[in-house]
Amino acid sequence: MKVYFVGAGPGNPELITVKGQRLLQEADVVIYAGSLINPVLLDNCRPECRRIDSADLSLEEVTELYREVDGSDSIVVRLHSGEPSLYGAIKEQIDWLHQQGIDYEVVPGVSSFSASAAALSAELTLPGISQTVVITRMAGRTPVPRGQEISSLAEHTPTMCIFLSVHMIENLVDELKTGYPEDTPVAVVERASWPDERVVRGTLSDIAVKVKEAGINKTAMIVVGGVLDGTYERSKLYDPEFTHGYRKAKNR
Structure with a gap:
C-alpha cells in the first residue's frame, strides 16, 4: 500500500494538480474531508473505488482505515482541501505511517x-x-x-x-x-x-x-x-535600466 496526501485545491475542480487528478483516477481508496472538498472531484474516481468521508472521524479512526488496507497493493488517496502543508494536520498522520513502515507521498495543491x-x-x-x-x-x-x-x-x-x-x-x-x-x-x-x-x-x-x-x-x-490598494514602485525585473543575469541595462 502507498498513501498519497493530495491537495485538492481551494474548490474549483480544475485547480487540482494533474498529478492529483491522476491519483484520484487510479485510487482504490479515497479518504476525503467531506466538509471542505468539492464533491465533483470524486467524479474522477473509478466506480469500484471506496470513498470515505473523514469529516466526523478522529485521527485514530483514520489511521485504522490505513491499517485495514495495509498489506495490499492498494493506492490510498488522503484528499485534503487546499494545500496539505497549511492547517492540514498531515504531520500526525505521516508520523503514524512512518512508525508502521507504510510508504507515503505528499502531493501539493493550490492554497x-x-x-x-x-x-x-x-x-x-x-x-x-x-x-x-x-x-x-x-x-x-x-x-x-x-x-x-x-x-x-x-x-x-x-x-x-x-x-x-x-x-x-x-x-x-x-x-x-x-x-x-x-x-x-x-x-x-x-x-x-x-x-x-x-x-x-x-x-x-x-x-x-x-x-x-x-x-x-x-x-x-x-x-x-x-x-x-495604492501606489507602488516599478519592479526592477522588467526595468530597462536595471541589469541582471539575463539582460544588460539600456539607456532610456
Missing part, C-alpha cells in the same frame, strides 16, 4: 490564499509596499505560539493572509489595528474559486461591519495590506 489573491487580482508582494507575506490565523480554541499573535505580527505591516478567523472578525480587527493604520485595505474572500465565491472589500475601519452585514462567518480568507 485558498492563492485563489483569494486571484479573485482580488492582487499581487501579494509589491515593491515598496510589501515583500513579506504572513500566513496565519487568530488564536481561538487552538492557541498560537507566544510571539505569533496577530497583534505581534501586525507591528511589521506585512501582507497578511488570515485563515480560520472570519467568525472572530471584530476581535481580529482590534488586534490588526495595533500595527496597521485604520485605512489599511482589507478584503474577505468567501469560498474562493467556488461558483458562489463572494468578495467583501473595505478597510480596518469598516470591514467588520461589512462582513457581518454580508453574513460571512466561515470558509473565508482575510487578506490585509497595502498591496490591495
Whole structure:
C-alpha cells in the first residue's frame, strides 16, 4: 500500500494538480474531508473505488482505515482541501505511517490564499509596499505560539493572509489595528474559486461591519495590506535600466 496526501485545491475542480487528478483516477481508496472538498472531484474516481468521508472521524479512526488496507497493493488517496502543508494536520498522520513502515507521498495543491489573491487580482508582494507575506490565523480554541499573535505580527505591516478567523472578525480587527493604520485595505474572500465565491472589500475601519452585514462567518480568507490598494514602485525585473543575469541595462 502507498498513501498519497493530495491537495485538492481551494474548490474549483480544475485547480487540482494533474498529478492529483491522476491519483484520484487510479485510487482504490479515497479518504476525503467531506466538509471542505468539492464533491465533483470524486467524479474522477473509478466506480469500484471506496470513498470515505473523514469529516466526523478522529485521527485514530483514520489511521485504522490505513491499517485495514495495509498489506495490499492498494493506492490510498488522503484528499485534503487546499494545500496539505497549511492547517492540514498531515504531520500526525505521516508520523503514524512512518512508525508502521507504510510508504507515503505528499502531493501539493493550490492554497485558498492563492485563489483569494486571484479573485482580488492582487499581487501579494509589491515593491515598496510589501515583500513579506504572513500566513496565519487568530488564536481561538487552538492557541498560537507566544510571539505569533496577530497583534505581534501586525507591528511589521506585512501582507497578511488570515485563515480560520472570519467568525472572530471584530476581535481580529482590534488586534490588526495595533500595527496597521485604520485605512489599511482589507478584503474577505468567501469560498474562493467556488461558483458562489463572494468578495467583501473595505478597510480596518469598516470591514467588520461589512462582513457581518454580508453574513460571512466561515470558509473565508482575510487578506490585509497595502498591496490591495495604492501606489507602488516599478519592479526592477522588467526595468530597462536595471541589469541582471539575463539582460544588460539600456539607456532610456
